[in-house]
Amino acid sequence: MLIADALLQGILMGLLFALVSLGLTVIFGVMDIVNFAHGEFLMLGMYSVYWANLFFHIDPLIALPVSAVVGVLLGLASYYCFIKYLLRGPAIAQLFGTFGLMLFLQYFAMFLFSADYRMIDKGLLVGKSLSVGPFIFDWTKLAAGILSLIAFAVVYYFLHKTKTGKALQATSLNKEAASYMGIRTDRMNAIAWAIGGGTVGMAGGLLVNFYYAYPMVGILFVMIAFACVALGGFGSIKGVFFAGLLVGILEMIFPVFGHLIGSDFLGPHFKFTVVYLAYFIIVVVRPQGLFGWKN
Amino acid sequence: MKIRNAAVLSLVLFLSLLIASPAAFSAEKEIKIGVLYPLSGALATIGRDLQRAAELTADIINDKAPGVDIPMAQWGGIPSLGGAKIKLIFKDHRGEPDRGADLAKSLILDDKVVGLMGAYNSAVTKTVSAVAERYGIPMINDSSTSPDLTERGFKWFWRTTPHDNYFNRDLFELLKGLTEGKVKGVKAVPKKDLQNLAYACENTEWGSSVAKSIEGYAKEYGFTITKGLLYNANAPDLTSEAKALVAAKPAAMLFAAYLSDSLLMIRTLKGMKAQTKFFWGQDAGFEMADFAKTLGADINGVLTRTVFIDKITRVKKVAGQVNALYKKKYGDDLTGATARSVVGVQAWAYVLNKAASTDPKAIQKACNEINIPANDLVMPWAGVKFDAKGQNVLGRGLIGQYQKTADGKVSLEIVYPFDLATANFIYPFPGWK
Numbered sequence: 256m257l258i259a260d261a262l263l264q265g266i267l268m269g270l271l272f273a274l275v276s277l278g279l280t281v282i283f284g285v286m287d288i289v290n291f292a293h294g295e296f297l298m299l300g301m302y303s304v305y306w307a308n309l310f311f312h313i314d315p316l317i318a319l320p321v322s323a324v325v326g327v328l329l330g331l332a333s334y335y336c337f338i339k340y341l342l343r344g345p346a347i348a349q350l351f352g353t354f355g356l357m358l359f360l361q362y363f364a365m366f367l368f369s370a371d372y373r374m375i376d377k378g379l380l381v382g383k384s385l386s387v388g389p390f391i392f393d394w395t396k397l398a399a400g401i402l403s404l405i406a407f408a409v410v411y412y413f414l415h416k417t418k419t420g421k422a423l424q425a426t427s428l429n430k431e432a433a434s435y436m437g438i439r440t441d442r443m444n445a446i447a448w449a450i451g452g453g454t455v456g457m458a459g460g461l462l463v464n465f466y467y468a469y470p471m472v473g474i475l476f477v478m479i480a481f482a483c484v485a486l487g488g489f490g491s492i493k494g495v496f497f498a499g500l501l502v503g504i505l506e507m508i509f510p511v512f513g514h515l516i517g518s519d520f521l522g523p524h525f526k527f528t529v530v531y532l533a534y535f536i537i538v539v540v541r542p543q544g545l546f547g548w549k550n
Numbered sequence: 551m552k553i554r555n556a557a558v559l560s561l562v563l564f565l566s567l568l569i570a571s572p573a574a575f576s577a578e579k580e581i582k583i584g585v586l587y588p589l590s591g592a593l594a595t596i597g598r599d600l601q602r603a604a605e606l607t608a609d610i611i612n613d614k615a616p617g618v619d620i621p622m623a624q625w626g627g628i629p630s631l632g633g634a635k636i637k638l639i640f641k642d643h644r645g646e647p648d649r650g651a652d653l654a655k656s657l658i659l660d661d662k663v664v665g666l667m668g669a670y671n672s673a674v675t676k677t678v679s680a681v682a683e684r685y686g687i688p689m690i691n692d693s694s695t696s697p698d699l700t701e702r703g704f705k706w707f708w709r710t711t712p713h714d715n716y717f718n719r720d721l722f723e724l725l726k727g728l729t730e731g732k733v734k735g736v737k738a739v740p741k742k743d744l745q746n747l748a749y750a751c752e753n754t755e756w757g758s759s760v761a762k763s764i765e766g767y768a769k770e771y772g773f774t775i776t777k778g779l780l781y782n783a784n785a786p787d788l789t790s791e792a793k794a795l796v797a798a799k800p801a802a803m804l805f806a807a808y809l810s811d812s813l814l815m816i817r818t819l820k821g822m823k824a825q826t827k828f829f830w831g832q833d834a835g836f837e838m839a840d841f842a843k844t845l846g847a848d849i850n851g852v853l854t855r856t857v858f859i860d861k862i863t864r865v866k867k868v869a870g871q872v873n874a875l876y877k878k879k880y881g882d883d884l885t886g887a888t889a890r891s892v893v894g895v896q897a898w899a900y901v902l903n904k905a906a907s908t909d910p911k912a913i914q915k916a917c918n919e920i921n922i923p924a925n926d927l928v929m930p931w932a933g934v935k936f937d938a939k940g941q942n943v944l945g946r947g948l949i950g951q952y953q954k955t956a957d958g959k960v961s962l963e964i965v966y967p968f969d970l971a972t973a974n975f976i977y978p979f980p981g982w983k
Contacts, residue, residue, distance in 0.1 A: 382820055469592075
């Protein structure tokens with residue numbers, strides 16, 4: 256009973272983690288760039304819904320497209336104004352470049368919005384819960400889980416069934432070969448950043464329904480996203496989905512075991528130790544991740 | 551040639567005197583105190599409030615405040631030091647103990663501060679005070695409440711605030727009071743109805759020591775802890791923590807949380823429709839202005855230990871006057887944390903005035919002998935007087951309860967000590983529908 260409950264809650268959080276990580280893996284797959292500013296896109300997605308809710312009284316769920324659009328624009332702006340130029344430099348420049356972008360966005364948000372914690376208090380689902388038999392679900396988390404799943408499915412469909420999506424996949428498998436086939440890598444890169452920004456912006460919009468926004472919030476989630484991307488295999492869409500679920504479930508279920516065997520030692524304070532331990536073990540045993548193909 | 555050498559030498563001497571003299575003169579007029587607070591990162595909001603309160607107090611001392619009825623507000627500087635002004639130099643330790651220690655060192659060696667104040671986080675206060683001890687520079691701690699801090703035999707460390715053991719005992723006195731019918735507006739509750747307690751504390755120095763202390767007092771007062779857990783305050787999710795608490799079905803839920811995790815914890819518990827009779831938080835997050843602002847009516851019936859509630863202004867005039875100044879300038883009421891920052895700077899001013907010198911030894915002596923009367927404080931304390939360990943023995947805590955007001959907001963009412971109660975206690979905790 257407790258385990259079933261933890262499993263369900265874990266799946267909901269896991270779906271959201273997967274959506275947060277999706278953009279990171281798409282960008283990495285296509286460009287071999289680790290976007291350190293990914294968490295800050297999430298943070299700005301959260302703020303966009305928060306402000307839309309506060310100033311225009313738009314329900315946080317209805318404001319969701321706003322966060323996705325903000326994310327897409329951020330992704331595109333980052334690529335065209337910044338990343339594109341970094342590509343000319345060595346790989347290390349790209350690494351530190353996105354790191355710089357992360358710091359810039361954090362402190363810019365601090366400057367614009369101050370360090371205050373902001374939480375949405377009015378909304379269709381905010382603070383409501385759903386009882387199904389013995390289980391109680393927080394509506395906001397339920398919605399976040401379901402909408403994450405839908406968003407994931409849409410991106411998956413786009414990547415696997417559309418021409419552009421296939422071109423994107425081709426680029427991520429072999430950039431040179433793709434460009435010989437007439438695929439414009441520059442455009443593919445931009446699309447990857449748009450998808451990356453859009454999905455994580457939307458994840459932020461979902462998250463702000465039950466989590467507080469503040470300028471440094473990104474780092475908490477991007478750590479998990481890094482673990483998910485590495486667990487699933489760098490660049491693997493399917494991998495990041497299952498890795499997200501795995502992290503969500505591990506995080507919920509571990510403390511329940513502690514409770515069941517009556518040990519306070521195996522309490523919630525070690526839950527992320529377990530998550531990162533799993534990540535560590537998989538990286539050692541299977542460096543390419545669960546579903547990865549890149550070396 | 552010799553004459554020219556002498557001329558050059560005297561010119562150099564003259565020039566260096568010119569450069570050095572403003573500093574030499576201003577040293578007489580300005581007393582530098584290094585203040586370490588978390589001004590960025592997760593605790594930036596509270597750090598900012600603490601800084602504001604400290605600055606306001608320094609302004610009251612330096613520039614006089616006619617509307618405030620305490621001697622300090624008429625001083626215009628430190629009287630025994632020729633009206634020297636207090637200059638607070640703020641440093642941001644971001645909640646990191648290592649960084650705090652580095653900053654303390656640079657304040658002492660580079661800025662040549664006379665003394666230190668801060669650092670809010672007990673873990674940072676621990677490292678900062680160790681640096682102060684090594685260099686023989688006095689440190690007055692205004693708001694770190696880990697009991698261990700004054701158990702280290704330090705000679706250069708004093709703490710104005712009561713520590714967590716005082717506050718945790720208050721909690722158990724309140725629980726006991728409930729079973730004995732001493733609480734305003736509540737009939738005696740059978741002890742068995744309140745027997746089982748559960749706590750969740752954040753897992754740094756402060757939270758863990760609260761947890762330890764709760765365990766100890768529970769035993770002493772005859773209550774049972776059915777679940778106790780420590781968690782990471784920066785967690786992206788607290789669902790499993792909340793589940794564990796709910797599963798224990800406790801009569802009382804007790805917390806030691808900072809702001810972000812207290813918001814998340816309450817939202818998460820609300821989402822689970824958690825039920826309990828008594829909901830108490832050990833200050834920090836629970837008593838911040840943003841806590842009530844963000845959660846609104848959701849916290850009707852939630853208790854927080856604190857050391858200051860704006861209702862105190864009804865019984866303490868000076869608290870009202872300082873609070874009015876603060877509110878006028880920053881728009882918020884003073885809280886337990888910010889009011890203690892006021893007392894911290896105030897203690898520094900009284901100590902400096904008593905020492906009549908900026909020599910560390912003289913300040914040390916003044917700290918050991920100081921006795922600030924109750925009437926001069928914004929706090930409902932009996933005064934400030936340090937014991938041999940450096941702990942103020944005249945402080946006491948309050949427990950407040952958030953109660954819904956007619957306009958749908960919440961206000962904090964005093965429910966403990968029983969003689970200061972400003973409203974009927976809401977029992978049991980109404981929970982969330």
